[in-house]
Amino acid sequence: MDAEVVVVGAGVVGLACGAELASRGRSVLVIERHGAVGFETSSRNSEVIHAGIYYPKDSLKAVCCVEGRALLYRRCAEYRIGHRRTGKLIVATHEDEVEKLAGIAARALANGAGSIECLDAPAVARIEPGIRSRGAVWSPETGIVDAHGLMHSYQAELEERQGSVVLNTRVVSLTRQSFGWRVGTEASDGERFAIDCGLVVNSAGLSADAVAEMAGLDPDALGYRIRPCKGDYFSIAPAAGVAVNHLIYPVPPMDGGLGIHVTVDLGGRLRLGPDATYVDTIDYAVAGEKAEHFAAAARRYLPDIRAEHLAPEMSGIRPKLQGPGEPFRDFVVAETSAAGAPGMIHLIGIESPGLTASAALARRVADLCSSA
Ligand SMILES: Cc1cc2nc3c(=O)[nH]c(=O)nc-3n(C[C@H](O)[C@H](O)[C@H](O)COP(=O)(O)OP(=O)(O)OC[C@H]3O[C@@H](n4cnc5c(N)ncnc54)[C@H](O)[C@@H]3O)c2cc1C
Structure with missing residues (x-):
């Protein structure tokens, strides 16, 4: 052989x-x-090191995320791989989302996502003064890695x-x-x-x-x-004046993604994304006209962001098993x-x-x- x-x-x-x-x-x-x-x-x-917050308890996604996160941080130290334990806020921007934060935190704790806290709006403002929220789940174990x-x-x-x-x-x-x-x-x-x-x-x-x-x-x-599901990203120009130091996610929508979020890479560059659209062909082009939709999604927690601050950056395609609306x-x-x-x-x-x-x-x- x-x-x-x-x-x-x-x-x-x-x-x-x-x-x-x-x-x-x-x-x-x-x-x-x-x-x-x-x-x-x-x-x-x-390039986010997920803590293991969202997935049903005992699912392979939950168990492998929590186990994999620990192995990944250890590996990053051993092999000197670029990474940072940034922490992440999942922010509620409407009253009905505030009610969901306790459920997200409970699931995260049950999964073993590390220390998790529910914060009120003033506590969020102390961590990220540039963010508008009505409260958030704080996950200090979440980070970023050089993939x-x-x-x-x-x-x-x-x-x-x-x-x-x-x-x-x-x-x-x-x-x-x-x-x-x-x-x-x-x-x-x-x-x-x-x-x-x-x-x-x-x-x-x-x-x-x-x-x-x-x-x-x-x-x-x-x-x-496989049901391919595309996610586009836009970079945020420095002129937008967005100053965030942690990963900022919304309360997840029901579209199969985690919601359009702000990530910061190891070089300090900010980007917005990904959205979630089921596709029939593998095409990584990003349509610039989506910028307004991305800006509107992010304005819920970044009040000053506008479409002209965003430029198409890249896309990825999720190899999903569930189709649109499926469990x-x-x-x-x-x-x-x-x-x-x-x-x-x-x-x-x-x-x-x-x-x-x-x-x-x-x-x-x-x-x-x-x-x-
Ligand atoms: C938009 C988006 C955001 C994500 N964000 C995160 C995140 O922040 N954190 C996280 O943990 N995960 C994230 N993920 C998930 C993560 O990127 C994937 O789970 C992971 O990259 C999958 O790796 P893979 O090796 O299974 O697949 P791939 O990277 O797709 O590798 C499969 C490889 O197989 C090769 N191949 C296929 N067919 C053949 C063939 N016949 N012969 C030879 N080679 C073949 C392909 O060329 C490819 O290189 C995200 C995914 C997407 C799409």
Whole structure:
């Protein structure tokens, strides 16, 4: 065999899986169709280290976020990855939202999101004088991280243990063999070759349903169909005079996102986003005419912001499992012997908080590989 395990996809989760498997003594190849790691969702997100506030108790999203956050802060210290424990305010701007704050705080505490406080409006003003609110939930454990630094740390750990990332190579077929799987690939110059391995980890993000289909699985029957949901970001010009030092989120709307929020990156630049729109095609262009909508959403808590302060910055696309208006769907981390594809572990629907949860997801994948 060419490797014990082939991981399809070198986003943050595929790389974390590669590093974890290599640290447990497995020989690993991570195959990526682009010419660099983390070219898709892993470099198109808010880079927030989530505390674990929003998700239903005991869901994989909640458990892996809390466990992954602790592992992530530890990793940042060990590998000197840029990060900052900024803290986050979830602000209520209407009376009916104030009632929701206690519920958000209770869920966060039940999930183990660290210390959480409900603040009244004067207390919020003491932390962030530029914000208008009627109260907020304060999460000191929330932070920001350099996502590329994180990915490079996983890649370095993988390579230190003789694993490899193979770039510019697309997985095009998966054929079951007596020893495991034959992974058919096509390089960007058109050359085709096959890799024989014992186990396959499907960490293909937005294409994870297509990769499952390559192995003969039915994504619709298994509930693996991805419903892409786009989020646009706008940068906030210094001329806006917005001075915030923490992450500012609204009380989450019911659109599948966390609400248009303000994040600050490690260089101190502020941006607004993401919104949430279900899409049929993968197109990362950001429509400048949305600026007024973004400004209006943010004016609820940043009263002076106007459309002319905003410039289209970037977008990301969430690999969601739930369609518009559908109830909560959890991360899927599953081995598919029962569905007729043994020796394959699938990571499906790894939307937020997948960056935060990456190391915890990788542990679960490595455990499944041990028992497969
Ligand atoms: C707008 C937005 C904001 C977010 N904000 C946050 C946040 O603040 N905090 C947080 O924790 N999470 C956040 N997330 C979630 C986080 O970004 C993702 O959960 C995480 O990046 C998923 O990583 P991944 O490795 O699973 O997927 P990806 O990064 O998409 O990687 C999958 C890789 O597989 C490759 N691939 C696919 N098919 C093939 C094939 N056939 N052959 C070879 N390679 C293939 C792709 O090219 C890609 O590189 C956000 C997501 C979005 C969209």
